[in-house]
Amino acid sequence: MAGPLSHIRVLDLSRILAGPWAGQTLADLGAEVIKVERPGVGDDTRGWGPPFLTDSEGNPTTDAAYFLSANRGKKSVCIDFTRPAGRELICRLAEQSDILLENFKVGGLAKYGLDYETLKQINPRLIYCSITGFGQTGPYRQRAGYDFLIQGMGGMMSVTGEPDGEPGGGPMKVGVAIVDIFTGMYASTSVLAALAHRERTGEGQHIDLALLDVQVATLANQAMNYLTSGCEPQRLGNAHPNIVPYQALATADGHIILAIGNDGQFRKFCSLAGHSELADDPRFVSNAARVENRKVLIPILEQALLRRDSTDWTNLLEGEGIPCGPINTLAEVFSDPQIEARQMRIELEHQQAGKISLVGSPMKFSQTPVEYHQAPPFLGEHNTEILGDLLGLSEQERLQMAAEGIVGACPPLSQLDQTGR
Numbered sequence: 001m002a003g004p005l006s007h008i009r010v011l012d013l014s015r016i017l018a019g020p021w022a023g024q025t026l027a028d029l030g031a032e033v034i035k036v037e038r039p040g041v042g043d044d045t046r047g048w049g050p051p052f053l054t055d056s057e058g059n060p061t062t063d064a065a066y067f068l069s070a071n072r073g074k075k076s077v078c079i080d081f082t083r084p085a086g087r088e089l090i091c092r093l094a095e096q097s098d099i100l101l102e103n104f105k106v107g108g109l110a111k112y113g114l115d116y117e118t119l120k121q122i123n124p125r126l127i128y129c130s131i132t133g134f135g136q137t138g139p140y141r142q143r144a145g146y147d148f149l150i151q152g153m154g155g156m157m158s159v160t161g162e163p164d165g166e167p168g169g170g171p172m173k174v175g176v177a178i179v180d181i182f183t184g185m186y187a188s189t190s191v192l193a194a195l196a197h198r199e200r201t202g203e204g205q206h207i208d209l210a211l212l213d214v215q216v217a218t219l220a221n222q223a224m225n226y227l228t229s230g231c232e233p234q235r236l237g238n239a240h241p242n243i244v245p246y247q248a249l250a251t252a253d254g255h256i257i258l259a260i261g262n263d264g265q266f267r268k269f270c271s272l273a274g275h276s277e278l279a280d281d282p283r284f285v286s287n288a289a290r291v292e293n294r295k296v297l298i299p300i301l302e303q304a305l306l307r308r309d310s311t312d313w314t315n316l317l318e319g320e321g322i323p324c325g326p327i328n329t330l331a332e333v334f335s336d337p338q339i340e341a342r343q344m345r346i347e348l349e350h351q352q353a354g355k356i357s358l359v360g361s362p363m364k365f366s367q368t369p370v371e372y373h374q375a376p377p378f379l380g381e382h383n384t385e386i387l388g389d390l391l392g393l394s395e396q397e398r399l400q401m402a403a404e405g406i407v408g409a410c411p412p413l414s415q416l417d418q419t420g421r
Contacts, residue, residue, distance in 0.1 A: 003030015004368045008195070011097040012036065012074065013081075013090075013114075015043040017147070017177055018131050018211065019103040020070035021184025026099070026191070027073030028361040028370045034093065034386055035071065035377070039078040039408040042379040043067060056354040061378070068376045070184075072348070072358055075374070075382035078408025086406045087112050092391055094119045094126060099191050103131040106141045116206040126204040127194040129187050135210030145211045147177040154179070154215030159222050162237040169235070183214045244290035245269075245301055248327060253309040258301075259323040263287065269322050273304040348375040380408035 008031040012023040020035075020043070027033040037043055049064030080086040091114070094100055100119065102109060109115050116128040130136060133145010151157050151173045161172030190207045198204060216223065222233045225241060233241055238257075240246035245266075248255045260266050263286060267279040278284050278300065283293040290297055305313060310326060317324040328336065334345050346360040361370045387393045387407060401407040 002368070003028075003371060004365070006030035006032075008032070008099065009097045010034065010099045010101065011090075011093050013100065013102040013104075013109075014131065015103065016045055017070055017180035018183040018187070019101045019129075020045075021181055022129070022131075022187035022191070023074060023101055024070050024072050025184065025188040025361075027374070028363060028372075030368070030371070031099075033074040034097075034382075035074040035076050036081070036090065036093075037076055037078050037379060037408075039080055039380070039402075039405055042076070042078070043071070045070070046379065053350070053353050053356065055352045061352055063376070063378065068356070068358065071376040073372065073374045074377055075386060076377035076380055077383050077386040078380040080406050081112055081114060083404075083406050085401065085404075087114065089387070089391060089407070090114055091119070091122055093386075095122050096390070097123070097126065098195070099127045099129065101129050101131070101187065101191075105144065106132055106136055120204060120206075124204060125198060125202065127191050127198065127207065128204065129191050129194075129207040129209065131183060131187060131209045131211070133211045135213060136208045140212070147179045147211070148173055150179045150211045150215050154212050155219055155223070156215055159219075159233050159235055159241075161235045163235050166237070171235070179211050179215045179218075182218050183209055183211050186214055186217075239294070239298075242291065243287060244294045244297065247298075249298075249302055249305050251305050251308060251310045251313055255327050256305070256310050256313050257325050257327060258305075258317075259325075261323065265322050266290070268320050269317065272316055272320060272322070273301065274307075275300065275304060346372055348372055350375040350378075351381060352378050380410070383408055383410045 005026060008026070010023055010026050010031050010033040012019065012033050012035045014020055014023065015037075023033045023035065035043070045067040046063050048066040051065045052060040053063045053065065053068060054060050079089050081090045094114075102114075107115075110118075116126075116130070119126055119128065132141070133150065134140035134143055151160075152171070156179070157171040157173055160174060162169040164170065187207070187209055190209065194205050194207060221242060225231070225233050238248040243259075243261060245258050245260050248257050258269075260269055266284070266287075270276050270279040278297070282289065284290050284297055308316070314324055314326060326332070333339060339345065342360075342364075344360045344362070346358050347355045348358055350356045356375060358372075358375070360372075363370055383398070387398050387410075388395070393401070398407065398410060402409045
């Protein structure tokens with residue numbers, strides 16, 4: 001059965017991560033996603049390596065693993081829209097598309113006549129999603145925004161890392177570009193809502209997403225801790241601001257994560273840890289009391305956990321329904337039987353590299369399962385299909401535009417699959 005968005009075409013003018021992540025999510029849902037890239041250069045992340053993908057003979061390609069992480073399921077076409085003829089091709093694609101994704105600076109596409117106000121005259125049903133660092137309005141709107149910068153400005157780094165004064169203390173960013181990824185997911189949700197609106201009204205609309213807004217929104221309970229109390233949350237390392245014990249703790253041979261969410265779990269844990277008396281201690285009898293007295297409680301628990309190794313503790317605690325778990329390396333993640341059962345590692349055929357391993361989608365549908373129909377494309381892989389089949393350019397026209405640098409050269413026949421793409 002076709003994916004739930006198999007009737008939707010997305011024109012993806014974005015690059016780096018936030019916009020491409022949204023496009024990949026929509027592709028996973030069945031949409032046709034046309035990724036427009038600069039001739040000869042492509043998305044910046046194609047060069048963000050090493051590591052780089054290797055071809056079927058073990059030679060490195062020009063595509064970094066970073067690019068592969070956010071461009072599954074897309075078609076790549078190379079068009080220089082800074083040139084009038086290239087701009088015209090984008091307009092023709094926008095006329096035939098349902099959604100447009102872009103993450104240029106505010107006003108960056110207006111000078112080429114590719115802004116929302118211009119394109120909606122061509123296609124009033126177009127849903128145009130703009131992703132910027134700070135949004136289309138406000139005093140910072142002209143600033144460039146990057147994930148690391150936004151994590152700092154938006155408060156994430158004030159609550160991430162070991163406490164000041166502790167070994168290794170100080171602000172710390174999250175280990176992946178979490179603001180970009182969340183922005184991509186908000187973009188996906190936003191365009192789906194806009195599609196629902198369009199079904200009722202026939203109208204497209206402009207969506208304005210800012211990385212800084214997303215970072216503030218995803219502060220979640222930490223933001224509300226501040227707004228409710230007026231007190232600035234502090235960095236707590238791996239500890240939780242509102243739940244105790246809920247952190248990484250050392251064992252005889254490593255660490256485990258203990259995530260006790262209620263008083264009943266705490267009572268059972270105390271019994272298993274050989275400290276039944278703690279569950280009735282007024283300082284620890286409730287979660288609120290444990291949060292207040294964490295500096296007394298945690299050293300006691302640390303000493304108790306050092307008596308067994310990590311595997312012993314996880315087996316014992318899991319058997320009693322107490323949430324806990326290991327801190328896995330990525331090798332351990334992708335060999336985990338649960339990850340394998342959930343098909344979070346997939347293989348797709350790449351035109352240059354043969355079968356490659358990729359991360360699967362977490363979305364699981366009972367009626368319209370995600371189908372992986374396209375590995376991340378090599379640069380210009382679908383020039384012939386998009387420029388020829390969709391836009392109707394003759395071979396002579398394509399060759400002339402390629403010679404002028406307006407479009408990318410069509411890939412050689414050896415790189416085309418049996419459908420002629």
